Structures are given as C-alpha cells and as structure tokens.
Amino acid sequence: MSLTFYFAPMSTASITEAVLAELAIPFDLETLNISIGDTKKPEFLKVNPNGRVPAIVHEGMAIWESSAITMYLGEVFGVEAKLYPAPGPKRGEAMKWIAWGNVTLAEPASRLFASLPTEMQGDVETNSEEAAVPEMKSAIAMEKAKADLADCLRILNGGLEGRSFLLGDYSLADTHLQGIVGWIGSMEIDLTRFPNVTGWLKRCYERPAIAKLMAG
Ligand SMILES: N[C@@H](CCC(=O)N[C@@H](CS)C(=O)NCC(=O)O)C(=O)O
Structure with missing residues (x-):
C-alpha cells in the first residue's frame, strides 16, 4: 500500500491530518511551506494543479479536495474501522x-x-x-x-x-x-x-x- 499525504500546518490539510489520525493507517508525509511557495512549485502542481493542500496520492492516484479525500479514505479504510458507513x-x-x-x-x-x-x-x-x-x-x-x-x-x-x-x-x-x-x-x-x-x-x-x- 502506498499513500502519500501533502500537508501544510494551519491549513485545510489539518482536516485530512485528523482523518488519517483517526484511521491510524501508515502514510508518507510531505510537508509543504505555503509562505515560500511550495504549493505553486511544478512538482506539486503535478499532484494538484490547483496548488493547494491537502492532496493525497494513493496507489498512484492523486486525489485533491479535502471533502473528496475524507470520503475516499472513509470508503477505502473507514468502513472496516467503523468510522464510515457502508454504502447505503x-x-x-x-x-x-x-x-x-x-x-x-x-x-x-x-x-x-x-x-x-x-x-x-x-x-x-x-x-x-x-x-x-x-x-x-x-x-x-x-x-x-x-x-x-x-x-x-x-x-x-x-x-x-x-x-x-x-x-x-x-x-x-x-x-x-x-x-x-x-x-x-x-x-x-x-x-x-x-x-x-x-x-x-x-x-x-x-x-x-x-x-x-x-x-x-
Ligand atoms: N477546497 C480546497 C481548499 C484547499 C485550500 O484552500 N488550501 C489552502 C490552505 S488552507 C492552500 O493550500 N493554499 C495554498 C496557496 O494559497 O498557495 C479543499 O478543501 O481541499
């Protein structure tokens, strides 16, 4: 399983940080510094063309927008952990x-x-x-x-x-x-x-x- 989390402190990415903490799943952390322009660098724009955190890359798929990330992580990891409902x-x-x-x-x-x-x-x-x-x-x-x-x-x-x-x-x-x-x-x-x-x-x-x- 490969999961990378693109994070910046005091940002919307704190929501995904909390979701990952609740799920207690392993991930690689990439911490970006918004004030020095990390979110607008070409290498990050390849992950999220919006130049914003949070973003995750799971099994090679980049997913951005914190709401999509929460729902995706919930669906993939949260049902078994009883933190996200089954379909229905x-x-x-x-x-x-x-x-x-x-x-x-x-x-x-x-x-x-x-x-x-x-x-x-x-x-x-x-x-x-x-x-x-x-x-x-x-x-x-x-x-x-x-x-x-x-x-x-x-x-x-x-x-x-x-x-x-x-x-x-x-x-x-x-x-x-x-x-x-x-x-x-x-x-x-x-x-x-x-x-x-x-x-x-x-x-x-x-x-x-x-x-x-x-x-x-
Ligand atoms: N709608 C997006 C909003 C993400 C967002 O606005 N992130 C800000 C930090 S709170 C950001 O990365 N800004 C980078 C910049 O302005 O360069 C989400 O929910 O993921």
Whole structure:
C-alpha cells in the first residue's frame, strides 16, 4: 500500500491530518511551506494543479479536495474501522455533511476570514490567497458573512439535536466538520449561541486521535 499525504500546518490539510489520525493507517508525509511557495512549485502542481493542500496520492492516484479525500479514505479504510458507513442511506448522510461543510458552511466562513483585519487572521491560512482580499475588508462584508454563517451554524445545531455526533455514532463526518467548525470558532463568532455545536465540538476534541494532534 502506498499513500502519500501533502500537508501544510494551519491549513485545510489539518482536516485530512485528523482523518488519517483517526484511521491510524501508515502514510508518507510531505510537508509543504505555503509562505515560500511550495504549493505553486511544478512538482506539486503535478499532484494538484490547483496548488493547494491537502492532496493525497494513493496507489498512484492523486486525489485533491479535502471533502473528496475524507470520503475516499472513509470508503477505502473507514468502513472496516467503523468510522464510515457502508454504502447505503447512512453513507449518504455522511457525504451530505462532508460536502455541506466544504461548500455551504465554508463559503461564508471564507468570506468572514477574508473580511477580518490582517492582524486578526492569526496564524491560520495567513499565506493563502483568501487572507488578503482588500475589497472584502469592510464592516458590511463582515456582518453579512457573520449572518450567513449563523444561518449555517443553526442548521448544524439542528442536525445535532438529540445526537452526540452527526450520524449518531462518531464518524469521519465529525472528524471533517470539527476541522471547519474549529476554524470558524477561531474567528469573530460566538459559538455558545449554538449549544449542540459546542457540546459536539468538545466531544470531538476528546477523541484520542484529535486530542493528540491538538496537543501538538
Ligand atoms: N477546497 C480546497 C481548499 C484547499 C485550500 O484552500 N488550501 C489552502 C490552505 S488552507 C492552500 O493550500 N493554499 C495554498 C496557496 O494559497 O498557495 C479543499 O478543501 O481541499
């Protein structure tokens, strides 16, 4: 089995890092430094022409987009590990949350991030293109992004009603979403308005694999 993981610290690749940690499968790690342009070098563009992490190469096949990677690793390694549902409606439920996280939830989150003053963007993704979008830096853009994000967090809060985790039991859908919601929590958003979300996030952070990553 050959699996290579292209990673950069404090980036979307942290989601895949958590997925791989949960699955506890061996892989070769390639750490890239976004700030010195590693993601735009010809050798990496052969793996991901978008010049972004995460990417994996499994058995010679390059796979990019964190949501595709989570679903792929779940399908190949997660079913037996009881971290990803077998094909069927539960699988559909997992895919729904993972795709929603990357598309619908991450969209206003990226707008909020881009609208923050540079000094408030912290270490997270500060070298990514989204980090410096001058036209997004207005109070109006920030308020709109916050309102749209609150709508999404209400949906997540509703999805978690009466459940410990998104599918009931813990799955890679939770591993994936906790990465995005953790990033959102590091911005100007009060998550305590969404108690199911904060309780769920705490339970995710108590997972040994995730706790270990967070401890560094
Ligand atoms: N939609 C992509 C987003 C990946 C992405 O934006 N990665 C950023 C880091 S968070 C990146 O690699 N940026 C490199 C660059 O801007 O050169 C995914 O989910 O994988």
